[in-house]
Amino acid sequence: MNSLSDEYFMKQALAEAKQAASEGEVPVGAVIVCDGRVIARAHNQTECLNDPTAHAEMLAITAAANVLGAKYLTGCTLYVTVEPCVMCAGAIGWSQISTLIYGTSDDKKGFQQFAPKALHPKAIIKKGLLEDECANEMIAFFRNRR
């Protein structure tokens, strides 16, 4: 998968984040790609589902497992606009997703600080893809809520 493809898929995740913002949800979006194809997409729905576990990554993992009929998402890539939290990183670990690509870091809740070994030991992690666009979604959202 080349960087153009990565950017294409991250833009899909960004579209999910924008959808979240339009619904009053913290704007985080995620897509899961298998064999070059999006098999699941989701955005944060903690408010509308009234569920603290309904993060974009969690919903996307559950959906992807349904699509593949498999509990393990080996070989899949997860694109997410914001660094996953501890919960989501744990789920990514359980799902055995092979590659995680995220946009902007989350210094307050991100897994890299609080659960750095949560992912599968062979998982590839890339960060900073479309970082400014991903960060700006969050910044704009919280600015508007103040």
Next chain:
Amino acid sequence: MNSLSDEYFMKQALAEAKQAASEGEVPVGAVIVCDGRVIARAHNQTECLNDPTAHAEMLAITAAANVLGAKYLTGCTLYVTVEPCVMCAGAIGWSQISTLIYGTSDDKKGFQQFAPKALHPKAIIKKGLLEDECANEMIAFFRNRR
């Protein structure tokens, strides 16, 4: 809440774990108690739901939030037979559950080693309640699968 009550609720969690085992699921059970009343109970369903996120704690938290109509479970106690993993500890943190009581430790996947700061900083953590019974469910399950 006295120790008798704690034991009573952990036995309810153990009953969920036994139910999991009878369904071929890794035997972990959880209940969430609010004002002395069980408001949610669940067992691990990763196999039957084909979902790596369907741990007992996750399902119980989602159910409890539905019951209370609230995203935050402040004041609630989660009883779970096995030490939560990183994913579940992250969810417990997001839900702001006030007290976590677990039976047996999980040295391979438990949050205390891999994400020790995942819970709310004021959360109370107690471990070792009905430890042998909780551990024996796991030991018997994996012995039978070898």
